[in-house]
Amino acid sequence: MTDTTDNGWPESYSDPRDRPHPNELRVTVESGDEARAGTLDTAAAVADGESMPAVVSFASVADLRTILTDRRIELLRTLVKTDGAADSITALSDTLDRDYRPVHDDVTLLADYGLLFVVDEGQSKRPYVPYERIHLDVELVGDASDEEPAPA
Template identity: 65%
Template sequence: MTESDHDGWPDKYSDPRDRPHPEVLRITVESFDKAFEDTLTAVDAVADGEPQPAVVSFATVGELRKILTDRRIELLQTLMDTDGAAESISALAEALDRDYKTVHDDVTLLSDYGIVFIVEDDDRSKRPYLPYERIRLDVELTASDIGEEPAAA
């Protein structure tokens, strides 16, 4: 049996740069039930050999908007423009012409949501890593009950 790190990946994939990643990260707004259904469908598709995007789902449009601000989208675009990696959070902050602390906080938040990975090198510097060539936002607005924020169906 293969030893695993805390993410459940085999040790050889403990560095996210060594893990297989799809070309597309799909960010959606959908209910838990819909996200679960989509996950089961994707598992079947992968079993049949069909490539699938990575998916991060939010429960509401408001939650998505709270996390994917214009500044964080700019950060993601900058990472994609540099082949998905920055030398360090400091270098990323410099490229964005922003304060280190706010960039660090943004990278940490995006990492907490599974959108960006943080890689710690031997020298202990933290490197933001975005392995996707494209990010696709799927937000479908539908009629909702009074008082509820629209979400994807």
């Protein structure tokens, strides 16, 4: 039997760089039922040997916009352009020409939502995006009854 970490990954996958990842991350807005159905479809396709993108779903456009601010998108874009990793959060903040603390907070939040990973290397934490591309998939439809009305 293979030893596993607290999150269920085999011990050999304790470093997220060692885990298998698809080339693309899709960020979507969909209901819980839609996300669940999509996850089941993806699991079935992967079991059949198909390559599928990773998916992170938000319940509403408002939720997505709260998390994916312009600065956080710039942070993700910077990591994707630099082969997915920065040497440290300090190095990333220098590249972005931003203060360390807000960049650290952004990295932590994006990691909490599964949009990036953090590799713990002793004293240093390396932000890591294993995807070659991140695709934002937001569908705007006529029935937005679950959205709050726009201010007048």
